[in-house]
């Protein structure tokens with residue numbers, strides 16, 4: 023069942039809203055032209071959500087990801103994280119929001135090569151001033167949790183792609199963020215490993231972790247509870263992948279969008 | 284705080300280890316800068332001390348007027364083949380000086396080259412005929428026996444006091460006091476005292492006072508006289524010199540400049556025509572030396588700055604390359620919550636560690652190098668702790684200063700762009 027974006031809230035569970043776009047615009051100036059990469063997007067992420075953002079190439083996915091991750095600020099509109107509008111915060115305050123509330127997972131893992139796994143896991147804590155004896159315990163716990171086992175003293179390049187992405191997921195969880203924000207998280211993995219990572223996401227979500235993924239892969243998007251389709255910088259549709267009708271519609275849309283990027 | 288700093292330094296080291304060769308080469312730039320600064324300062328300081336020591340041994344509150352042979356052109360006009368060449372300070376001029384400077388101690392000195400013998404031990408040296416005040420004015424002291432007295436002067440006593448080295452060479456094994464020394468062909472002097480080894484360069488006619496024999500002025504005037512025969516290249520020449528030197532000691536070095544003027548007026552004026560007197564003011568030489576040392580230091584500082592500047596540019600270069608290569612890392616760190624200040628801190632620490640490593644090794648080499656210079660070239664060197672600190676401090680500061688721009692560039696990258704960087 024496709025729904026009109028305005029009534030999107032009716033689809034979501036009745037939990038706390040942790041991230042919310044209110045009529046968000048992001049315009050880029052290209053010489054004399056203005057590119058409206060996001061052109062009035064409103065949406066909500068609630069605690070426990072598993073949301074996929076999809077759309078054709080140029081539809082505004084990356085722009086939305088950057089805004090959701092507080093790496094960028096909207097041209098207009100509000101972005102609320104944990105109830106607070108962060109769209110006018112300065113660089114330092116925004117860095118704090120990133121460090122505290124958002125757990126980034128990237129397509130190319132983005133571990134720091136010269137640091138050990140443990141040190142990579144401690145990076146987010148370090149910028150919050152929280153590296154200490156407890157951080158090692160937490161790193162050990164999370165490494166275990168993401169199925170990494172005893173590899174804390176390894177360097178990233180000694181690990182397989184799947185293992186590196188597990189490290190990245192553990193790192194994203196180190197600060198107990200409001201939500202995980204994954205950018206094409208399985209794009210660099212073979213299909214077996216992709217399934218393992220998606221299973222891990224399912225697992226985490228069951229434990230109450232909120233997940234937002236940006237992807238062009240319909241199969242990946244279908245693993246989410248909801249799929250938000252972007253088109254020309256606007257929300258085209260919002261599918262509920264858990265309902266029969268929603269799933270069918272999503273699959274159809276996925277087929278028609280084919281190789282969208 | 285300390286734990287965090289240590290963590291940043293440790294991670295900085297890890298990042299530098301990513302490019303061991305590049306990091307070591309950059310470090311070498313600073314290393315040579317620091318080592319050469321320390322070594323140059325040590326050589327400069329050693330040379331300065333040596334010069335100062337020499338002038339100080341002449342006495343900073345002293346003024347020295349010396350007789351010198353007039354230039355050839357004037358000799359021929361004044362010297363007939365029969366009469367002796369007469370030049371230099373006159374005996375009574377010391378009295379004029381004394382009455383012009385009543386507070387000063389004025390000492391007459393006459394120097395005569397003579398062979399000296401004791402048993403089979405022979406030494407050609409200089410007989411210094413002088414007055415009792417000499418000891419204090421030349422700032423020397425008695426090792427054993429006694430110094431020349433007014434009584435010796437009055438009774439024209441045939442006594443002498445030996446400089447430490449002369450005593451050693453004439454009496455290598457014997458007891459010295461009470462023995463006689465044969466001077467020239469027929470003069471004998473009884474040794475009444477030996478001076479303490481001064482180890483200084485100041486002395487008479489190119490010989491240190493440690494190698495001289497001291498006799499009462501009155502005795503020398505009577506026994507040796509003022510005319511000296513010398514044979515040079517088969518032809519004899521006679522010289523008539525009353526005094527070789529007048530030493531003037533002022534009660535305080537403050538009075539030296541004015542006294543120097545008075546002496547110049549008094550002596551140089553009288554000897555203008557013959558140009559046979561020179562006045563040396565150790566204080567002036569000292570000041571000149573300090574002045575030239577200042578210049579020398581400025582030149583050293585400039586050379587040192589240039590070498591450290593080159594090292595600094597090397598650091599800047601490497602840090603800019605590092606920042607570009609690690610753009611992605613910067614993006615990751617920013618995404619994980621790093622503020623601009625954290626990025627600045629990280630790269631400044633890396634630059635600082637890079638140059639401080641060079642600084643530490645450079646300090647080691649810089650401390651060792653002067654010893655080698657002393658061993659190989661005999662140049663006195665003095666390494667002062669503040670110079671070492673200065674060189675190390677500058678090296679660390681250079682690293683940080685030249686790290687600022689790359690760090691600033693890193694911190695001001697757009698996180699989105701940085702993350703997209705390949």
Ligand SMILES: Nc1ncnc2c1ncn2[C@@H]1O[C@H](COP(=O)(O)OP(=O)(O)O)[C@@H](O)[C@H]1O
Pocket residue numbers: 050051052057058059077078079080081082083084085086283
């Ligand atoms: N930094 C930028 N400067 C100018 N235009 C941009 C910039 N980033 C994205 N755009 C434009 O905004 C639109 C949306 O781009 P993007 O968010 O990257 O879409 P997607 O990730 O879905 O491919 C595109 O037309 C793109 O050209």
Ligand SMILES: [Mg+2]
Pocket residue numbers: 080083084085283
């Ligand atoms: Mg994109």
